Amino acid sequence: MSGPIAAYLDELDHVLAFDPSLSRRVRDEIESHLCDTAEQVGEADAVRRFGRPADIARAYAEAALPDRLRRSCVAAALLGGVTLLLMRLRTVILDLPGGGDPLTWFDRGGLLAALACIGAAWCMASRRRIALVRRWLHFAAGSLALSVGASVVRAFQGASGDSAQALIVGTALVELVLIGVLMAQLARLDRYARRLAA
């Protein structure tokens, strides 16, 4: 396809680049609409009647924002819950001492701080305060990374034997994957924020 509709769709792709899956969906749907309209009024008028790609992209970003905020908060809550479970699992199975050493403090303190940050992010998400949600979730991700790191080091210090080390590495990998998922959600949220600010 070439002509005004193709150029319009390419521009729409460009401005919707902040969410590739949304961009694919929108392109197919709008192409169909523009072709229908073009049969009545021609390609140039079909494109003109549809509106500026930047305005369409902004409207899509606004429409999808509550869902994106909710997904980011769910990812953070999931990560917090799994971290808590795995921390307890390592402590119980490896029979780690619950002393007041700095590693234990970072482990527990980091997790508690992260859970508090996730709670704050959730409250801000219900008010659609995107900048504050991002800030609290970044704090949460940092606190969780600190907690996971301290927990893993603590576990290695108290562990002996291959099975114990396998448990530590396995659980740490799960936590790292979840931190990656959260960071990906945050990166997408950042792209949404940039589109809304544009």
Next chain:
Amino acid sequence: MSAEMLKGHLDAVLLATIGDDALHGYAIIEAIRARSGGHFDLPEGTIYPALHRLELAGLLASRWVQPDGGRKRRVYSLTDSGRRSLVERRAGWQSFASGIDLVLGART
């Protein structure tokens, strides 16, 4: 009615237009235009993000259909939540419109 005035009621208009049917975006826009006697000539680009928002809110469901030899289109239908929401919005609108009628009617 201007597009600006309609904006606050766009969700209800979309839900009511789809009703019990399964319609694609172009058909929805045409139906709104026809049912309103041409009064609601919405900027076409505003409809699709609104449909997407209603789908994310669980009020609409969508699927791709491609008739034989025809163009592939995404069609929208109301979910159970969407039907309930439409009933509530209709009741809300009727109450609001009655109030406005009373206020405006009192001046004439």
